[in-house]
Amino acid sequence: MMKLGVIGGGQLARMMIAPATELGIEIRVLAEEDGMSAAIAATATGDYRDVDTVLAFAKDVDVITFDHEHVPQSVLGALVHAGIAVHPGPGALRIAQDKLVMRATLAQIGAPQPxxxxxxxxxxxxxxxxxxxxxxxxxxxxxxxxxxxxxxxxxxxxxxxxxxxxxxxxxxxxxLVDFRRELAQQVARRPSGEMVPFVVVETVQRDGVCSEVFAPAPHASEREMEVAAEIAATIAEGLDVTGMLAVELFETVDGRLLVNELAMRPHNSGHWTQDGAVTSQFEQHVRAVLDLPLGSPELTAEAACMINILGGPQSGSMSDRFALAMADQPTAKIHTYGKAPRPGRKVGHVNATSDELEDAVYIARAAAASFA
Amino acid sequence: MMKLGVIGGGQLARMMIAPATELGIEIRVLAEEDGMSAAIAATATGDYRDVDTVLAFAKDVDVITFDHEHVPQSVLGALVHAGIAVHPGPGALRIAQDKLVMRATLAQIGAPQPxxxxxxxxxxxxxxxxxxxxxxxxxxxxxxxxxxxxxxxxxxxxxxxxxxxxxxxxxxxxxLVDFRRELAQQVARRPSGEMVPFVVVETVQRDGVCSEVFAPAPHASEREMEVAAEIAATIAEGLDVTGMLAVELFETVDGRLLVNELAMRPHNSGHWTQDGAVTSQFEQHVRAVLDLPLGSPELTAEAACMINILGGPQSGSMSDRFALAMADQPTAKIHTYGKAPRPGRKVGHVNATSDELEDAVYIARAAAASFA
Structure with a gap:
């Protein structure tokens, strides 16, 4: 059986567990501590900044990937030196780890940016x-x-x-960009070069945190969709990103797209794919880092919506609200991360799909509201 | 967090892990031995016929459910006596455990049978x-x-x-029933009584093993679909089944439906729901046994198809064939169970959906053939 090692035990690692288990890939997680979101797959607990901890975890897997971009370059270098496949690699992660390096690198490859x-x-x-x-x-x-x-x-x-x-x-x-709205463009890229984009989406931020995502981005023209996909492909190739890349974009008032941020991992802007695309971003990431052929990114409905559950209930646990949310919205897809509620914390999200975006938004918002 | 305990570590337990993890329900498995399909969730290993083993496993979960119907009545009785919620319960399972009891009980409630x-x-x-x-x-x-x-x-x-x-x-x-074809009707039922049926499907058996499933059953009339759902509802209610119930049916040459077999658990005839329904049978089972409101059973496409992977590759492992299957059919959803290939063994399945059943069948068969 193929073995995938994930460094970091947060919700992104957690959400790789379902597709890895369905495909039949063994997934092992190095969690920061006990009881984290990805605990069910945690085969080790320890500090991802400690070379020996990470090398010991990595020695029996086929590929190492990440829940986050914070593993130090010294640790990444030691993994590569030990002959372990690391995706995304240290070179790409270095760019994600430092926003000045990112801006300079994007300038070099000619990506449009503020x-x-x-x-x-x-x-x-x-x-x-x-x-x-x-x-x-x-x-x-x-x-x-x-x-x-x-x-x-x-x-x-x-x-x-x-x-x-x-x-x-x-x-x-x-x-300070004068923008109409924010978009996000994701693309998966294999070490051997194959790239598959998802459709560009609109993201809504509240207090700097992703709050809502609409897929596809409403009223996006064919041309805008192509430009977004081209920007992401240029970056994925130019920066040698492997696995999922998310490119957060500003759509300016004069209709240009400018790169805001990058994420070299599954990203909040792609959670809708779990229930709205043939292949989820988590399955696509697993396939990509293992250098397996990528899946279809097609939507399974006309429109999909993701609403984050921020904070969670003021008293009690998330599961106390399951009955309310499920009875109210039987088509909503509820995802929670096994995290304790805390103001502003990302503790879950709800996906919904429909023929009309407004229906999906209504369903997802209503179900998410049950957790407030 | 809600905790679900599953007795038995086979592929049905394995396939409950993804939806439980997505929802945010802790799932624990009592596996027969190490390295079984559901190993990632195995918190205990032991003999499900041993009362002490099962009681120790069950003492810290909210509900006990099953990967199979073979737990002895004496063990089930001890669980109930210890105040543990067991779904389906001993009374229902007794009927699934003995085909003579099943026939006599179905006769009592007036279900049509051979x-x-x-x-x-x-x-x-x-x-x-x-x-x-x-x-x-x-x-x-x-x-x-x-x-x-x-x-x-x-x-x-x-x-x-x-x-x-x-x-x-x-x-x-x-x-010996003279039948046109075999159908299967699934229904989920909560302890509090709510029932939600899936659509009736056609099943194809090869050497007594489920080989292919087509959803919805092609050319089934509205009336036939209603009758199938009524039969399953009558049985679920009459036998006090909780969780998923599958009713295997003969469609006779004169157009009647007769009950062939029952399964009180997720069932091979419902694997298509993982990728073809808003709520999969595994999520529905988890919801039902925890007495949570049931999800929508709607299809996400016009038609869905499931093809079993029986036996697997004659040499090498299942994952050796991923590259071939994925490159050939990027829309196919591949599921493998972490089991070693062996002639006739159920080692995985492929789901596909499409606007036309024949497209879904083509895609799923092609991907499954990559594992032969």
Missing amino acids: DWAPASSRDDLQAFLDGHGGKAVVKTPRGGYDGKGVRVISAADEADDWFDAFAGEPILVEE | DWAPASSRDDLQAFLDGHGGKAVVKTPRGGYDGKGVRVISAADEADDWFDAFAGEPILVEE
Whole structure:
């Protein structure tokens, strides 16, 4: 039997378990601690920053992949040196791990993106603000997620704490893009080169966290869909990404697509594929990292919608609400991650499909509301 | 978190893992031995006929359900006595465990079935043969599966070995039904009474083993579909079945439906629901035994097809054929059970859906053929 090792025990690892088990691939997880989302597949518990822990975990699997992009380059290098197949590889992950490296690399391959610059001082920020109408976005190069490490500024002193924290290393400053909406384009890529895109979707963020996803992106033209897919393919190939790549895009008020963020793993913007596509992003990731032929990304209905469950019930557990949600919406597909409710925390999501997007949205929102 | 305990580590337990994990229900399996199909969820290994083993496994779960119907009544009784919720319960399982009891019970509730009788001797068989054109089917009351324990006879001495083996206990003799085809009707039923049927399907058996399933059953009239669903509902309610019930039916040459066999668990005739219905039979079983509201049984396409992989490759492992099957049929949904190939053994299946049944059949057969 093929054996897949996943570093990290969060919900993305958890959601690889179902398709791996269905296909007949043994999945093993290195979890950070006991009782994490992917606990059922956890064959080891330990620190992913510790070389010996990771090497011991990896020695008996065919391929190593990831629940997150935070494994240090030194550990990734040791895996490769030990002859272990790692997907995505250290070279690609290095770009995902540092937003300044990402911007520089995207510039090299000609991917469309907001104006950006490294900034090491107030003077650098002031110069950028002066050139961009007095507003900008600053980002810490590393350690950000779900809106953390991102700040809109209109004065050069608003990032002083980060300059202190990063001790002279530059931070990233970007143009504040005037956008109509946010989109996400996913593509799967095998080590041997085959690429298969999913359809471009619209994503809605609330407080910097993905809240809702509509697939396909409503009112997207054929041309826009092609451009989105081309951008993702260019990046996947140019950065040698293996497995799933998500490209978060701004659709500007003048109709251009600009790359906002990258994720080299299954991504929240693709959870709809679990119930709305012939092949889910999790199955596609498993296939891709094992260098197996990719599955069909076709939708199984006209439209699909994903609504995140953020926070969960104020009292009691998620499963206390199953009866309510299931009785109310028998076609809704409920996914929860085995995590305790906590304000703002991603604890689950609901998918729905229908002939009309508005029906899918109604169903998914109604079921998700049962968990509030 | 809700905890579901499954007794038996075969592929039916394995296929409950994906929906339980997606919903966010902890699933624990009592496997017969290490390395079984459901090993990833096995929290205990032992003999399901041993009361202490089963009680120890069951003490920390919310509900006990089953991969098979073979747990002895004494063990089931001990579970109930210890206050553990068991679904399906001992009363229902007793009927599934003994085909003579099943026939007598179906007669009591008026379900349509072939003529039948208990037979304790050659004389009994001769009398039945005389009354039914000189041919009949004999079945051992217990221990049969996948065509084993079933024999067509035309002479009264053809069951002598079984009379010896059953030491004076009667065996079952049935009319050899002149049928057009075989159908299967599944229904889910909660302890609190809610019932949801799936659509009736056509099943094709090869050497007594389920080989192909077509959903919905082609050319079935509305009336036939209603009758099939009514028969299953009558049985589920009459026998107090909880969880999934599968009713295997003969469609006779004169258009009647007669009950052939029952299964009180997810069933091979319902594997198509994993990829062809909004709610799979495995999710529906998990919901039903936990007394959660049942999901929609709607098809996600016009037609679905399931082809069993019987035996598997003559050399090498199942996963050696993934590349071939996946490259050939990117829309096929491949399921393998982590079992070693062996002639005739059920080692996996392929599902496909399409607007036209014949397309789904082509796709599923082609992908399954890659594993031959």
